[in-house]
Amino acid sequence: MVPRPDVLVFPNADVTPFRRYRLRIALFVACYNDTLFPQTGIAATHVLERLGHTVEFPLAQTCCGQMHYNTGYHCEAVPLVRRFVEIFGNAEAVCVPSASCVAMMREHYEMIAEAENDQAFLADVRSLLPRVFEFSELLVNRLGVEDVGATFPHTVTYHPSCHSLRMLHVGDAPMKLLRAVRGLTCIDLPNKEQCCGFGGTFAVKNADVSAAMLGEKDACVIQTGAEVVTALDNSCLMQIYGGLHRAGSAVRTMHLAEILAFTGAAQ
Amino acid sequence: MSVRVGKTSAAAAFPKAAKSALANDQLRRNVRHATDVIRNKRALRVSEMPDWEQLRDTASAIKAHTLTHLDHYLLEFEHNCQAAGGKVHWARDADEANAIAIGLLQQYANEGLGREVIKVKTMTSDEIQMNVALEHAGFTPIETDLADMIVQMGNDEPSHIVVPALHKNRVEIRDIFRQKMHRDDLTENPEDLADAARRYLRNRFLNVKIGVSGANFLVAESGAVCVVESEGNGRMCVTLPEVLITLVGIEKVVPTFADLEVFLQLLPRSATGERMNPYNSLWTGVTPGDGPRAFHVILLDNGRSKLLHEEIERETLACVRCGACLNACPVYRETGGHAYGSIYSGPIGAILSPQLQSLEHSRSLPYASTLCGACYEVCPVKINIPEILIHLRGRVVREEQKTLGGAFSAENLGMQAAALAFGSTRRYEAAQRVARTGQGLFKHNGQLTGLPGMAGGWTQFRDLRPIPQRSFRDWWKARERSKPTGPAPTTGGAA
Numbered sequence: 001m002v003p004r005p006d007v008l009v010f011p012n013a014d015v016t017p018f019r020r021y022r023l024r025i026a027l028f029v030a031c032y033n034d035t036l037f038p039q040t041g042i043a044a045t046h047v048l049e050r051l052g053h054t055v056e057f058p059l060a061q062t063c064c065g066q067m068h069y070n071t072g073y074h075c076e077a078v079p080l081v082r083r084f085v086e087i088f089g090n091a092e093a094v095c096v097p098s099a100s101c102v103a104m105m106r107e108h109y110e111m112i113a114e115a116e117n118d119q120a121f122l123a124d125v126r127s128l129l130p131r132v133f134e135f136s137e138l139l140v141n142r143l144g145v146e147d148v149g150a151t152f153p154h155t156v157t158y159h160p161s162c163h164s165l166r167m168l169h170v171g172d173a174p175m176k177l178l179r180a181v182r183g184l185t186c187i188d189l190p191n192k193e194q195c196c197g198f199g200g201t202f203a204v205k206n207a208d209v210s211a212a213m214l215g216e217k218d219a220c221v222i223q224t225g226a227e228v229v230t231a232l233d234n235s236c237l238m239q240i241y242g243g244l245h246r247a248g249s250a251v252r253t254m255h256l257a258e259i260l261a262f263t264g265a266a267q
Numbered sequence: 268m269s270v271r272v273g274k275t276s277a278a279a280a281f282p283k284a285a286k287s288a289l290a291n292d293q294l295r296r297n298v299r300h301a302t303d304v305i306r307n308k309r310a311l312r313v314s315e316m317p318d319w320e321q322l323r324d325t326a327s328a329i330k331a332h333t334l335t336h337l338d339h340y341l342l343e344f345e346h347n348c349q350a351a352g353g354k355v356h357w358a359r360d361a362d363e364a365n366a367i368a369i370g371l372l373q374q375y376a377n378e379g380l381g382r383e384v385i386k387v388k389t390m391t392s393d394e395i396q397m398n399v400a401l402e403h404a405g406f407t408p409i410e411t412d413l414a415d416m417i418v419q420m421g422n423d424e425p426s427h428i429v430v431p432a433l434h435k436n437r438v439e440i441r442d443i444f445r446q447k448m449h450r451d452d453l454t455e456n457p458e459d460l461a462d463a464a465r466r467y468l469r470n471r472f473l474n475v476k477i478g479v480s481g482a483n484f485l486v487a488e489s490g491a492v493c494v495v496e497s498e499g500n501g502r503m504c505v506t507l508p509e510v511l512i513t514l515v516g517i518e519k520v521v522p523t524f525a526d527l528e529v530f531l532q533l534l535p536r537s538a539t540g541e542r543m544n545p546y547n548s549l550w551t552g553v554t555p556g557d558g559p560r561a562f563h564v565i566l567l568d569n570g571r572s573k574l575l576h577e578e579i580e581r582e583t584l585a586c587v588r589c590g591a592c593l594n595a596c597p598v599y600r601e602t603g604g605h606a607y608g609s610i611y612s613g614p615i616g617a618i619l620s621p622q623l624q625s626l627e628h629s630r631s632l633p634y635a636s637t638l639c640g641a642c643y644e645v646c647p648v649k650i651n652i653p654e655i656l657i658h659l660r661g662r663v664v665r666e667e668q669k670t671l672g673g674a675f676s677a678e679n680l681g682m683q684a685a686a687l688a689f690g691s692t693r694r695y696e697a698a699q700r701v702a703r704t705g706q707g708l709f710k711h712n713g714q715l716t717g718l719p720g721m722a723g724g725w726t727q728f729r730d731l732r733p734i735p736q737r738s739f740r741d742w743w744k745a746r747e748r749s750k751p752t753g754p755a756p757t758t759g760g761a762a
Contacts, residue, residue, distance in 0.1 A: 242729025
């Protein structure tokens with residue numbers, strides 16, 4: 001049986017063979033993970049520490065501005081962008097366990113700074129962005145790690161969220177990480193590249209269409225017979241869970257970091 | 268000048284229109300099937316092209332260049348087209364374009380060419396509702412593209428840019444044909460349906476004296492006009508009649524004939540998954556003894572020129588109307604085209620309609636997308652549709668905030684409150700506590716249900732886990748406190 005996310009306890013092993021780099025990694029957990037999915041931040045912290053890195057969590061952090069910006073509240077997003085850049089400006093590397101937040105930064109931060117006509121702000125944005133990584137990107141592309149020493153003896157299907165797939169182009173980084181997990185069986189998700197229908201405020205502004213899209217996605221998830229569906233965005237997983245649970249399905253949703261946090265010691 | 272796109276009556280907002288589309292199971296099955304078929308064909312044909320991305324980049328560059336020098340290329344086209352015996356007319360909006368067309372038809376009717384017109388598929392004619400105007404003036408427009416004919420006979424509206432009757436299946440088409448062609452014996456076999464259409468149309472091709480077409484491209488350097496199509500009806504419409512009138516949006520001009528090399532590789536693969544179109548017609552002016560003896564081009568603005576001054580909006584005009592974004596769109600897939608309340612549907616419709624018209628009629632359209640990016644990925648001219656959608660959302664919000672109702676709307680107040688909370692750590696943490704306490708009212712069987720306001724849209728269709736009692740930052744603070752040496756020296760070090 002897959003452990004319930006709300007009672008997850010991650011083993012924090014001290015010894016690891018994967019110390020290729022030792023970084024001081026600042027975690028930007030994302031506001032909705034902080035509030036709704038704390039276990040994802042906890043898991044990401046454990047995985048990074050297990051690999052020998054130091055994790056920092058600047059407590060002043062709040063939101064990257066994505067919700068405001070994507071909904072059209074552009075003026076309201078600007079102070080949030082400035083806030084993020086100020087707080088993380090000096091970080092060696094920033095880890096974000098939310099692909100859509102990283103997409104917000106890469107796709108829009110420069111444009112926002114340009115529109116503000118503030119050269120210092122723009123320079124800060126340009127200097128910071130290359131040091132911001134989505135969680136799986138950081139592990140595979142920056143740290144060169146695929147096997148993080150995880151054991152998770154369950155069947156898992158992976159939903160490539162739109163932002164990770166088409167904006168960050170994370171490619172097969174998440175699959176490489178999953179394939180290296182001991183005991184894990186990966187099942188391909190049919191029609192996996194189709195959006196789950198979340199879309200931020202789209203989910204409530206166009207609730208009917210969003211639910212119809214979700215219906216297709218959840219049918220594909222159930223068709224795999226997997227115990228767990230995973231992704232790089234808890235927002236999509238919240239949507240997928242919402243439909244699955246309403247339909248009485250027992251399939252669990254877990255952020256990739258949560259799967260990677262499990263080691264044999266925990267079972 | 269008044270810009271109109273499609274029917275003038277105000278369409279329902281997208282969420283409402285989508286709801287009725289979602290209730291139509293047959294429509295949804297038809298749309299899913301058709302878009303799946305075209306999407307897969309496209310993917311196959313694109314995968315054959317090693318230089319696909321270079322072609323996209325080149326097409327995007329040609330369009331960007333042309334649109335920044337549109338005045339020059341349009342005048343060059345006008346000059347060369349008229350030098351070759353064509354006549355160019357300029358129309359600021361739908362009414363002017365229709366008036367020009369009707370004036371010409373009246374003149375030719377007086378010369379004895381009759382009051383019937385054969386038409387080859389043109390979205391621009393639907394944009395200006397030309398058929399309605401022609402009928403009103405006593406002319407009979409006859410659509411000759413199979414799908415457009417189905418739409419016209421069924422008193423329907425096109426639901427797709429390339430395949431306007433995509434929402435109809437064979438049985439539905441058979442019923443329309445049985446009624447309009449008085450063919451009670453007709454079956455739903457594709458061969459029989461095509462045969463019926465062919466017999467019906469052949470007479471008209473041979474007897475009607477005036478043709479109306481759209482155009483895929485205008486070539487500035489020669490004054491040539493290009494139409495690509497799959498059925499051959501277009502070839503007949505532009506060659507058999509004595510008079511040809513071509514209606515075309517001003518954004519369709521390209522500088523040189525060589526530019527077509529790029530677009531004629533991209534367009535058919537993107538639109539119908541074909542390596543090339545079965546019929547590629549190119550003509551320049553008139554030639555005695557070959558084709559129409561009189562040729563008119565109506566260049567239509569209808570709101571396009573006001574998109575030219577902003578770079579991000581200008582990109583919209585690069586569209587070649589291939590419809591690939593519709594076939595790729597997961598929203599269009601569920602609702603079909605009619606929910607967009609405009610003849611331009613899907614992702615391109617969601618950015619084009621609100622920009623051509625005032626936002627008033629279509630302010631819900633920029634929100635009819637999850638910003639999933641599937642449209643941008645397939646667009647042969649690399650229009651960054653998600654970016655333009657977000658840009659237009661910004662305009663909607665700024666305009667709404669200027670009104671009293673908009674400023675005090677639940678959405679705006681919620682967004683302002685959220686912005687305030689995110690602006691300070693203290694307020695943000697307080698908001699987290701309030702949400703945790705407040706949610707108690709809505710907990711049922713371990714899930715949040717019946718949430719108020721906008722969040723009700725969530726719980727209407729989905730469950731939601733309650734907010735955990737301990738946030739990530741609570742966990743982090745507790746862990747720091749429990750460390751033997753007090754707060755670790757690393758925390759906060761990034762600030």
